[in-house]
Amino acid sequence: MQQDASQKDTLLGADELVLNMGPQHPSTHGVLRVKLKLDGERVRGTECVIGYLHRGVEKIAENRTYQQFAPYVDRMDYVAAVSNGLGYCEAVEKLLSVEAPLRARVIRTILTELQRIASHLLWLGTHALDIGALTPLFYCMREREEILKIFEKYCGARLTTHAFRIGGLQYEAYDGFEKDVERFCKDFERRIQEYVTLLTGNSIWIGRTRNVGVLNAADCIALGASGPILRAAGVKWDLRKAQPYAAYDRYQFEIPVGTNGDTYDRYMVRMEEMRQSRLICLQAIENIPEGPIMGKVGKVLKPPPGEIYHSIEAPKGILGYYIVSDGTIQPYRVRIRPPSFINLQALDKMIRGHLVADVVAVIGTLDIVLGEVDR
Amino acid sequence: MADEPKPSQEPESTPPEPKGASPASPPKNDATPAAPPAAKPVAAAPKFPLPVQMPLDNDLVRRYREHFGAAILDALEDRKQPYLVIDSARLSDIARYSRDEEKFDLLEDFTAVDWPRREKRFDLIAILYSFPHNTRLRLKIPVAANEQPGTLSELWPTANWLEREIFDLFGIEFAGHPGLKRILLPDGWQGHPLRKDYDILQQDTAWVRENLGIDSGQ
Numbered sequence: 001m002q003q004d005a006s007q008k009d010t011l012l013g014a015d016e017l018v019l020n021m022g023p024q025h026p027s028t029h030g031v032l033r034v035k036l037k038l039d040g041e042r043v044r045g046t047e048c049v050i051g052y053l054h055r056g057v058e059k060i061a062e063n064r065t066y067q068q069f070a071p072y073v074d075r076m077d078y079v080a081a082v083s084n085g086l087g088y089c090e091a092v093e094k095l096l097s098v099e100a101p102l103r104a105r106v107i108r109t110i111l112t113e114l115q116r117i118a119s120h121l122l123w124l125g126t127h128a129l130d131i132g133a134l135t136p137l138f139y140c141m142r143e144r145e146e147i148l149k150i151f152e153k154y155c156g157a158r159l160t161t162h163a164f165r166i167g168g169l170q171y172e173a174y175d176g177f178e179k180d181v182e183r184f185c186k187d188f189e190r191r192i193q194e195y196v197t198l199l200t201g202n203s204i205w206i207g208r209t210r211n212v213g214v215l216n217a218a219d220c221i222a223l224g225a226s227g228p229i230l231r232a233a234g235v236k237w238d239l240r241k242a243q244p245y246a247a248y249d250r251y252q253f254e255i256p257v258g259t260n261g262d263t264y265d266r267y268m269v270r271m272e273e274m275r276q277s278r279l280i281c282l283q284a285i286e287n288i289p290e291g292p293i294m295g296k297v298g299k300v301l302k303p304p305p306g307e308i309y310h311s312i313e314a315p316k317g318i319l320g321y322y323i324v325s326d327g328t329i330q331p332y333r334v335r336i337r338p339p340s341f342i343n344l345q346a347l348d349k350m351i352r353g354h355l356v357a358d359v360v361a362v363i364g365t366l367d368i369v370l371g372e373v374d375r
Numbered sequence: 376m377a378d379e380p381k382p383s384q385e386p387e388s389t390p391p392e393p394k395g396a397s398p399a400s401p402p403k404n405d406a407t408p409a410a411p412p413a414a415k416p417v418a419a420a421p422k423f424p425l426p427v428q429m430p431l432d433n434d435l436v437r438r439y440r441e442h443f444g445a446a447i448l449d450a451l452e453d454r455k456q457p458y459l460v461i462d463s464a465r466l467s468d469i470a471r472y473s474r475d476e477e478k479f480d481l482l483e484d485f486t487a488v489d490w491p492r493r494e495k496r497f498d499l500i501a502i503l504y505s506f507p508h509n510t511r512l513r514l515k516i517p518v519a520a521n522e523q524p525g526t527l528s529e530l531w532p533t534a535n536w537l538e539r540e541i542f543d544l545f546g547i548e549f550a551g552h553p554g555l556k557r558i559l560l561p562d563g564w565q566g567h568p569l570r571k572d573y574d575i576l577q578q579d580t581a582w583v584r585e586n587l588g589i590d591s592g593q
């Protein structure tokens with residue numbers, strides 16, 4: 001599909017123009033450069049230039065111990081650091097064939113779901129801002145702040161939290177943790193309603209998002225696009241249900257799906273995901289089991305030689321870790337499957353034939369974080 | 376450092392070098408061989424009471440063996456996760472069969488691992504997921520340094536960028552790829568950083584000097 005096109009696209013027709021967007025364009029949310037081939041206002045092809053934020057995370061992993069590498073994963077998707085940490089810790093636990101205690105897994109689930117809400121809130125605020133709705137950003141930041149405060153009280157950090165440890169947790173839930181989560185969740189229902197009032201029925205919002213950046217289910221799977229993008233195309237699939245990890249099998253929640261796979265559907269799916277995450281948190285704080293928070297893992301981790309692949313449903317899609325151990329204290333190879341990197345590849349397919357102004361809508365709806373794209 | 380290949384068939388028994396660059400690096404104990412995940416796994420790793428890699432022989436593996444015979448070099452299970460070691464010459468056939476007949480419709484990830492002392496230096500790792508069956512299967516494809524495996528991007532467009540990343544960081548070229556060029560590093564960069572003989576502190580100093588106007592990026 002798109003490959004043969006990307007080759008031919010370097011040859012310009014008489015009416016065509018190449019426009020450089022980024023790497024310092026505000027709506028690219030980081031350092032993404034997109035070369036647009038335009039025919040008037042229509043986009044005829046794109047080429048993404050990435051790597052400005054490449055830090056060689058996978059190379060660093062080979063030169064650190066298993067524990068030393070854990071804080072580095074927070075710096076990939078830096079607006080959803082807790083999810084990154086969950087995936088990494090669980091992957092290493094699988095490699096060691098140990099499991100975190102139930103109490104640790106439940107607290108992990110709560111924090112990860114709060115992180116999902118925080119990530120979606122940041123997406124919603126900036127996405128709306130890109131399209132021209134200024135107000136939701138302030139509301140979203142206000143609620144996100146509440147979540148970051150809970151993180152700060154829990155582990156002392158707001159963004160790059162390093163909240164989890166291999167084998168469980170380092171910190172017990174602080175006094176009043178359940179109360180804080182409950183207060184946020186109770187309040188949040190009303191807050192979502194505010195965003196709905198501002199956007200869902202707004203005809204400008206609908207005009208800018210409906211039938212823009214359509215990606216159907218078959219294309220999603222062929223391009224590997226996952227998370228809300230896949231669900232908006234109508235595929236009722238979520239790793240939390242398909243292959244439950246942490247403590248997700250204990251809680252009831254729905255997988256929201258869309259029908260058209262357009263920007264509006266992705267908006268609706270993410271909004272509903274926030275509501276579902278809220279429900280998971282409320283169920284979880286009702287009964288946090290007593291018990292230890294750290295499993296039986298040694299101070300020096302030497303996983304048996306071999307390999308493991310573990311993936312979780314991060315806010316942006318499938319986040320996978322493929323780790324090869326050679327029996328030493330350092331991983332032989334760590335491969336991170338970044339959802340943003342793979343979802344970004346769908347940009348070309350989604351934007352062809354649309355207007356230049358829609359490019360910011362489509363980049364926004366992909367919900368990419370450049371720290372994760374470039375690693 | 377890694378330019379001292381042994382003629383042995385099980386070369387990963389000594390873990391490859393450049394980890395020495397890190398101050399936290401442990402003394403490598405050559406007496407206890409690390410199990411080569413690709414080669415003979417069951418006999419290895421005497422330190423651990425239970426072997427973590429087991430030969431695998433279920434219906435799925437039997438079907439693959441029926442179709443591709445000797446091209447399925449090995450079928451193993453590591454911590455309950457199955458993988459097939461396959462011949463790189465049959466890669467696209469086996470991938471097509473996996474997608475169309477066995478319904479592994481998602482190429483979840485495609486990456487590589489470097490084993491510099493082995494005869495076939497790289498392992499390509501394709502992680503497949505099946506939506507209908509909710510199962511995963513890994514294909515492990517040993518390839519030599521000068522070999523050009525066929526592209527998977529015709530079967531799964533997602534492989535386009537993933538193969539570019541492998542080319543960028545490992546230097547493996549894919550035959551038939553529609554636009555194989557670097558993706559994360561700058562186009563003019565020399566070297567492939569995820570190879571084991573590329574040191575953690577190493578960089579293309581000439582490129583840095585020329586393009587950034589500084590002596591070192593460190």
